[in-house]
Amino acid sequence: MGEYEHRERALVIGGGIAGLVAAWRLQQAGVEVEVLEARDRVGGRLWTASEYGPFPVELGAEFIHGDRVITWRFLERYGLRALDDPSQDRRYVGMKGRVFPSEDLSRPLGEGIFAPLARASEAWFAAGKPDTDLATALRWWPQEEGIDLTPQLWELWRTLASIGWSADLEEIGVYGDVEATYEGDGWRNWRIVEGQQALAERLAAELGTSVRLGCAVERIDWSEDSVCVVTTEGARRGDWAIVALPLGVLQSGAVEFVPGLPAELAEAIQRLSPGYSMKIVVEFTEDPWTPEIGCLFVTTPHGIWERPGLGFAAPEPVFSLLVGGSDARRLSAMGEEDAIREVVQALGAVLGQDLVGRIRQGRVVDWGRDPWCRGGYSFVPPGASGLRARFSEVVGGRLVFAGEHTSVERPSTVHGAIESGLRAAEQILEFRAAVTLGS
Numbered sequence: 131m132g133e134y135e136h137r138e139r140a141l142v143i144g145g146g147i148a149g150l151v152a153a154w155r156l157q158q159a160g161v162e163v164e165v166l167e168a169r170d171r172v173g174g175r176l177w178t179a180s181e182y183g184p185f186p187v188e189l190g191a192e193f194i195h196g197d198r199v200i201t202w203r204f205l206e207r208y209g210l211r212a213l214d215d216p217s218q219d220r221r222y223v224g225m226k227g228r229v230f231p232s233e234d235l236s237r238p239l240g241e242g243i244f245a246p247l248a249r250a251s252e253a254w255f256a257a258g259k260p261d262t263d264l265a266t267a268l269r270w271w272p273q274e275e276g277i278d279l280t281p282q283l284w285e286l287w288r289t290l291a292s293i294g295w296s297a298d299l300e301e302i303g304v305y306g307d308v309e310a311t312y313e314g315d316g317w318r319n320w321r322i323v324e325g326q327q328a329l330a331e332r333l334a335a336e337l338g339t340s341v342r343l344g345c346a347v348e349r350i351d352w353s354e355d356s357v358c359v360v361t362t363e364g365a366r367r368g369d370w371a372i373v374a375l376p377l378g379v380l381q382s383g384a385v386e387f388v389p390g391l392p393a394e395l396a397e398a399i400q401r402l403s404p405g406y407s408m409k410i411v412v413e414f415t416e417d418p419w420t421p422e423i424g425c426l427f428v429t430t431p432h433g434i435w436e437r438p439g440l441g442f443a444a445p446e447p448v449f450s451l452l453v454g455g456s457d458a459r460r461l462s463a464m465g466e467e468d469a470i471r472e473v474v475q476a477l478g479a480v481l482g483q484d485l486v487g488r489i490r491q492g493r494v495v496d497w498g499r500d501p502w503c504r505g506g507y508s509f510v511p512p513g514a515s516g517l518r519a520r521f522s523e524v525v526g527g528r529l530v531f532a533g534e535h536t537s538v539e540r541p542s543t544v545h546g547a548i549e550s551g552l553r554a555a556e557q558i559l560e561f562r563a564a565v566t567l568g569s
């Protein structure tokens with residue numbers, strides 16, 4: 131009695147899915163946690179609009195990619211439901227005033243629509259060629275395979291890079307692409323019926339008062355003894371910090387580390403890329419396309435139109451466009467109204483209709499300009515393979531990093547971010563166990 135008992139305390143910086151999962155795991159293990167989140171909501175890149183109708187409109191992450199990924203464990207825990215996305219069985223391409231099934235382009239290659247991009251990287255890597263960009267590998271690979279590289283195929287691949295990497299083919303590194311295997315995940319896409327953000331909210335509800343919203347971190351002072359985090363709401367002290375900030379935020383220097391991070395980690399932060407992505411949601415006065423189209427890959431801009439209400443009871447004519455890379459940057463520079471007009475005009479040109487007069491409302495979600503994201507989802511440029519792994523090193527026994535960009539095998543996904551949060555929590559628990567044993 132009366133003896134001072136030190137309860138370990140971890141500060142989790144960033145209340146996206148990676149930070150929340152890390153905090154949840156630590157809390158379960160009896161570590162006191164506090165999540166410091168800049169926004170007035172949790173979830174980060176999990177952000178759902180529910181005002182469009184009786185279905186979720188995802189402003190950030192849309193799908194669970196795969197039926198065997200870790201996300202399902204949390205869906206089960208919280209009783210959340212999933213919908214096998216019907217659009218993936220009715221994928222169309224809209225190009226130069228023509229709409230046709232995506233299989234017309236992918237069937238001659240014998241595999242799924244994304245497969246050639248992976249095949250080209252793997253073949254380049256296996257041939258022992260030096261790291262290069264995906265555009266180079268994709269020009270070389272069809273020659274090796276005797277495939278006719280048509281302009282349509284090339285444009286489709288640009289679209290897949292834009293949505294799959296939030297980047298252009300010329301920016302993506304082949305070796306980095308080979309690192310990310312997504313092995314065993316499965317290939318079907320699922321929507322969370324209650325919306326992706328519900329996942330984050332359920333976790334936050336379990337964490338209760340340990341989650342601080344509107345609390346932007348400005349500086350992280352760390353030493354071998356403790357961590358002090360300076361926020362807009364005052365300073366916080368802890369034994370450890372889990373830094374679950376997006377790569378774009380780390381790269382921007384908006385959060386200062388004192389002392390600076392080790393050179394190897396600082397190099398990884400600067401040389402990996404946060405990507406750039408944008409969602410544009412448009413509600414039309416009536417359906418712009420016929421029911422056989424599930425989703426539509428387009429090339430002006432390079433992106434994909436989805437119908438979020440597809441598979442739900444009463445789908446309103448609400449559509450969303452995901453664009454990445456240079457097309458997203460260009461649209462971002464145009465301003466919201468012009469960007470909406472341009473993409474709707476381009477959609478109309480593909481479908482042979484004037485759709486601009488049929489816009490009921492539109493909205494741009496510009497993740498690259500969002501100060502708490504500053505990107506899209508991360509990718510590895512040429513020459514930067516191996517750098518993601520550097521985030522798994524515990525810095526000075528006090529700082530641990532989490533987030534989608536820290537996942538080597540499943541980056542750029544919700545499930546990769548979840549795994550990174552669990553990994554970060556385990557690192558702290560292992561560290562704690564080692565110290566307890568040693569003392």
Ligand SMILES: Cc1cc2nc3c(=O)[nH]c(=O)nc-3n(C[C@H](O)[C@H](O)[C@H](O)COP(=O)(O)OP(=O)(O)OC[C@H]3O[C@@H](n4cnc5c(N)ncnc54)[C@H](O)[C@@H]3O)c2cc1C
Pocket residue numbers: 143144145146147148149166167168169172173174175176189190191192193194195345346347348374375376379384385407408409452497501502503505506507532533534535541542543544545547
């Ligand atoms: C448009 C888009 C579509 C996507 N589609 C899919 C998809 O279909 N399927 C899929 O699996 N993945 C998808 N992703 C990727 C997925 O959303 C991310 O991989 C994942 O959500 C990242 O989680 P995170 O916790 O690492 O980062 P974040 O969710 O970005 O969390 C980081 C948190 O840190 C906070 N923060 C930032 N700065 C500060 C600060 N200074 N102080 C305190 N807090 C701060 C942020 O507000 C945020 O809450 C998509 C992403 C985007 C942008």
